[in-house]
Amino acid sequence: RTAAATRRASGTALTLLHGSNLGTCAGIARDLGTDGEEHGFAPTVASLDQYTERLAGSKGPLVIVAASYNGRPTDDAADFVASLENLAPGSLTGLRYAVLGVGDRNWAATYQRIPTLIDERLTAAGAVPLLERGSADASGDFGGVVDQWTEDLWKALLEEYGEATAGEAVGPAPEAEGEGLYELEDTSESVRGGLAERHGVQPMEVLEAYELVDTDHELGRSKRFLRLRLPEGVTYRTADHLAVLPSNPEALVQRVANRFGLDLDRTVRLRARRRSRGALPVDRPLTLRRLLTDFVELQDAATQEQVAVLAEHTACPPEKQPLTAFATADPETFREQVTVAGLSVLDLLERYRACELPFERFLELLPVLRPRHYSISSSAAARPGEADLMVSLLAAPHRSGEGTFRGIASHFLQTVDAGDVIQARVLPCSESFRLPEDTSVPVILVSAGTGLAPFRGAVLDRHHAGSTGTLLCYFGCDHPDVDFLHREEFAAAEAAGAVSMRPTFMHAPENGARFVQERIARESEEVWSVLEAGGRVYICGDGRRMAPAVREAFMAIYRERTGASDEQAVAWLAALVGSGRYVEDVWAG
Ligand SMILES: Cc1cc2nc3c(=O)[nH]c(=O)nc-3n(C[C@H](O)[C@H](O)[C@H](O)COP(=O)(O)OP(=O)(O)OC[C@H]3O[C@@H](n4cnc5c(N)ncnc54)[C@H](O)[C@@H]3O)c2cc1C
Numbered sequence: 001r002t003a004a005a006t007r008r009a010s011g012t013a014l015t016l017l018h019g020s021n022l023g024t025c026a027g028i029a030r031d032l033g034t035d036g037e038e039h040g041f042a043p044t045v046a047s048l049d050q051y052t053e054r055l056a057g058s059k060g061p062l063v064i065v066a067a068s069y070n071g072r073p074t075d076d077a078a079d080f081v082a083s084l085e086n087l088a089p090g091s092l093t094g095l096r097y098a099v100l101g102v103g104d105r106n107w108a109a110t111y112q113r114i115p116t117l118i119d120e121r122l123t124a125a126g127a128v129p130l131l132e133r134g135s136a137d138a139s140g141d142f143g144g145v146v147d148q149w150t151e152d153l154w155k156a157l158l159e160e161y162g163e164a165t166a167g168e169a170v171g172p173a174p175e176a177e178g179e180g181l182y183e184l185e186d187t188s189e190s191v192r193g194g195l196a197e198r199h200g201v202q203p204m205e206v207l208e209a210y211e212l213v214d215t216d217h218e219l220g221r222s223k224r225f226l227r228l229r230l231p232e233g234v235t236y237r238t239a240d241h242l243a244v245l246p247s248n249p250e251a252l253v254q255r256v257a258n259r260f261g262l263d264l265d266r267t268v269r270l271r272a273r274r275r276s277r278g279a280l281p282v283d284r285p286l287t288l289r290r291l292l293t294d295f296v297e298l299q300d301a302a303t304q305e306q307v308a309v310l311a312e313h314t315a316c317p318p319e320k321q322p323l324t325a326f327a328t329a330d331p332e333t334f335r336e337q338v339t340v341a342g343l344s345v346l347d348l349l350e351r352y353r354a355c356e357l358p359f360e361r362f363l364e365l366l367p368v369l370r371p372r373h374y375s376i377s378s379s380a381a382a383r384p385g386e387a388d389l390m391v392s393l394l395a396a397p398h399r400s401g402e403g404t405f406r407g408i409a410s411h412f413l414q415t416v417d418a419g420d421v422i423q424a425r426v427l428p429c430s431e432s433f434r435l436p437e438d439t440s441v442p443v444i445l446v447s448a449g450t451g452l453a454p455f456r457g458a459v460l461d462r463h464h465a466g467s468t469g470t471l472l473c474y475f476g477c478d479h480p481d482v483d484f485l486h487r488e489e490f491a492a493a494e495a496a497g498a499v500s501m502r503p504t505f506m507h508a509p510e511n512g513a514r515f516v517q518e519r520i521a522r523e524s525e526e527v528w529s530v531l532e533a534g535g536r537v538y539i540c541g542d543g544r545r546m547a548p549a550v551r552e553a554f555m556a557i558y559r560e561r562t563g564a565s566d567e568q569a570v571a572w573l574a575a576l577v578g579s580g581r582y583v584e585d586v587w588a589g
């Protein structure tokens, strides 16, 4: 039995703080609060900002669960993180703490930046960690890492603050230990699920859906327009996001059925043998089709832990050998051969057919289906009650070299039509990403592809309000006849003086500018005058190639205008970012 199972605290205060925009970290902190009560602690759950400059006085141990957004803190942690600068060495002597970082490796340059910073600053101020910082990767084995770290946390906390108990131990029932997480039980009751509740999504009706791009043109890559009716009482502000819970396509579900020889119409009840962050929120009977369509991620790249499970269940040497090689490869090799290639557990099961993984264990390996985020592209002022989206279809040759890869949510949103109902939720964008209300502040918008979405909303806001303040909209696309999204609407806003459109066309360059950064460089005089007038810059879309290139273009302008060195230009841009005058809302493509 673990220490967690045999020791209990007696009312020790436990402070659980979260830095969370979209609720993941807040949810984990709340779950820890519930567990904490069971373990005999007296937990308090709050945002990090509520404890700004209050750590020294906090009672009992401290646990922090925090995320980063483009390397910056969440909105409920901004003051707290800023105040860490002023923590004097020794000011937190005596404080015991633990940090669980939640991040996503897709943001490689700033992966786990905020939790790492918090951890370092607390240590520097004399606080002592109870255990090593946890790093959960939303694109990796998220549930597994959170479960393991949580178990280690309770072990450490109870070791330190608990007392041995003679009575009934807290923890899993002895007979459940050593067995897998799930067991399937046949039943014929009706079908329902609790996933929507978990993600906070609710039904929204599709009012309009159509293609924005000329897909008959050889350059045409589908981008779909969707207009949704927001449910009663749901509002948004321009540039907010919509989290959309997708469904898996039939063909993908069928692949699972074929591999495991499943009858998709079989109705089952899924019973989790123990609590797990990664467990599917299914407590009602449902068909296997519904389970595989609406509850699990089937295409995520396999993690090394998952491949190790596949290897364990493979006896046949010619197949066990390559799986074991993947499972024991150094992380860089694994990343190259499995992660980057995008090989899913299902892909591997199809490749290594001798693997005898039971279906229940397969389910256990799969993450819970995640909502995807889309920037709302409409103006909250012009169209309250409705939210528009522009969704780019992710479809490309599979990186593994076999077949075509289709993104789950972008494909799902291709299939919906007017009258359909989807599950979604409005989420606020970072406050710093909102345009200044004072329209005399000049603004530069930079985007490519569907990165244009929140800027369409901003331009429509300005058009609706009759504003003529300086608003330059750099927008990268392929060709003027193919994917100049919402062209007529932008032309009307431009004619009214609400915006000055600055498109660039990769396949039809004008004055040598193929990409936004090239046009920004060409128009450096005007761009510089906006910056000198205290202007603000907003960047949205491709975080992999466009955002770094745009940063470089702005630094080049600064160097050119002031004669500054590379280092000075980096510091200048960092200061602009720090003061909220250069704001990115970018995503890994
Ligand atoms: C804040 C925010 C706002 C956003 N706004 C918009 C928006 O307005 N419009 C929009 O279209 N998108 C937007 N996105 C992106 C969107 O959320 C989704 O990421 C995108 O639609 C892809 O989701 P999917 O479910 O189709 O793909 P998924 O099924 O999630 O697949 C993506 C995964 O597949 C991998 N992959 C990609 N290509 C391949 C390949 N060829 N072979 C193998 N693996 C591959 C990727 O590495 C990635 O891990 C936004 C993202 C964020 C974070």
Ligand SMILES: Cc1cc2nc3c(=O)[nH]c(=O)nc-3n(C[C@H](O)[C@H](O)[C@H](O)COP(=O)(O)O)c2cc1C
Binding pocket: 019, 020, 021, 022, 023, 024, 025, 026, 067, 068, 069, 070, 071, 072, 074, 102, 103, 104, 105, 107, 110, 111, 112, 113, 138, 373, 585, 586, 587
């Ligand atoms: C717009 C955006 C930017 C992000 N930037 C980072 C980042 O810089 N570093 C990182 O580790 N994770 C980054 N992430 C991943 C988040 O940290 C991750 O999604 C986390 O689960 C969010 O936690 P929350 O739901 O509690 O806000 C980003 C996510 C989004 C949507």
